[in-house]
Amino acid sequence: MKQQKTHWHDRVTAQRIPTEAFVAGRRATLQSEDIYEIFNPATGKPLGAVPILGEQDVNSAVSAARAAFDSGVWSQSAPAERKAVLLRLAALLEDHAEELALLESLNTGKPISDALAVDIPSAVSAIAWYGEAVDKIYDDVAPTANDVMAFITREPIGVVAAVVPWNFPLLMACWKVAPALAAGNSVLLKPAELTPLTAIRLAELAQEAGIPDGVFNVVTGTGPVTGRALGLHMDVDAITFTGSTAIGKQFMAYSSQSNLKRVSLECGGKSPNIVMADCRDLDEAALAAAFGIFFNQGEVCCAGSRLLVQDSIKDAFLEKLITQAAEFVAGDPLDPDTTLGALISQPHMAKVQSLIASAHDEGANLLCGGEQVRAESGGFFLEPTVFDGVSQDMTIGREEIFGPVLSVMDFATPDEAVQIANNSIYGLGAGLWTSNIDTALTMSKRIKAGTVWVNNYDESDITVPFGGYKQSGIGRDKSLQALSFFQETKTTWISSSGIIGIDQGKADPVCAMPLSGKE
């Protein structure tokens, strides 16, 4: 049943705003007294004060996570037990879908309808999927000589820190927390400083579902303080990060400066969406292209922010696109009919506006939008914006904007489309619209991106890996590939005939003479 706007506004007054860090199964008692305020981006009004965990507080949280890991209460539990707990957590998230959607909308400015339709169900599905997966995966036995038994087993890696962004706070957290917990690790989740609310509720509900104390902790705070302390910590075994490329690089540096912790990065993008003249349905492609850039106010890492249209259909296509763009109307995010919410913060809106100004300066041609709207609300709303005549060297043709701004470029041949598509430091997603199967196959192979959507944009589910080529990141979220990031591989070599000598030719002594290339 679709709720009314009044339903959501009534709920706001009764809604608890959870802002406390959660460590060792309870609201954390902290050394640091630093706090900061968070705001509702749709009104500019304060939502609450959030603690910044400093180095000492991060140390305590890591110790709690390590103690829980070493106790074996979760790390050594049977996969079927972990499955049962994760499935209970998924059910609890579903029971609290309205509350979580409300918190997400209040904290990010995204439309409540999007939070209910996308953020919360996708988070539930991530938790349930990894829960379901863990008791169905077998380890390996190697094909060794007969008097040897060699097992290749997977173990949890230990203490994992997940550092996530503000655009899909609960969903990005669940993409990381679900496989990390399923594998048996202890987890420290650091939400983006602007959006801690659903992360904290997730930890509370995880405890209710039966996650033992200390196994799942939420450490709030800023990047340069709390995030850095996690990145440099000598007892954090792995970092899984989603955010900007600049900070992703920072986490590689933290790793090299500390304990060589394993690092997985999901970073930025400037994804091309290519419409070939033989596209079977321009209306469908225009709808998807608009959704691909304006959904979630364009604050989507794989947003189709570069639209590449073959020149023979360009005018017809852009007319349809502008019609679809007009469907994204800024409004009160708590109104279920609202299709475009607020940007995350005033500084972020100012950054998007400065990129819009650069487009004007550099000679791009504004087709629609470009202005702030609903300023009287106190919130940070921008119109859906489309620039035509964008060239590859313009700032808006190259830089990630992370706002509702589309750059249109045209091309004549498939080769030219591929050249433009790949002319980016990023390689996260790409769209391709064609009715020709040969074109679909050859072009999708040539495009350097972690996902190529053919005749759709941004469709996905938890079963497929998600991540980037080039500076869009290292590693993948989602699917079983993500699970393996959170596991160590152990070889256990058991021989029944005592010491194996090199002369016996039975084995390759690891530290002895190299056998490669020799008879």
Ligand code: NAD
């Ligand atoms: P960000 O890089 O500023 O912050 C991400 C996280 O890192 C936050 O938790 C932040 O507190 C922390 N952080 C910031 N500075 C830090 C520092 N010096 N040391 C340690 N931690 C630090 O990114 P953002 O502004 O929150 O999010 C927007 C970016 O995220 C965009 O570039 C977007 O493309 C990217 N993103 C990528 C994906 C993906 O899956 N590839 C998904 C969502 C967002």
Ligand code: MN
């Ligand atoms: Mn940032």
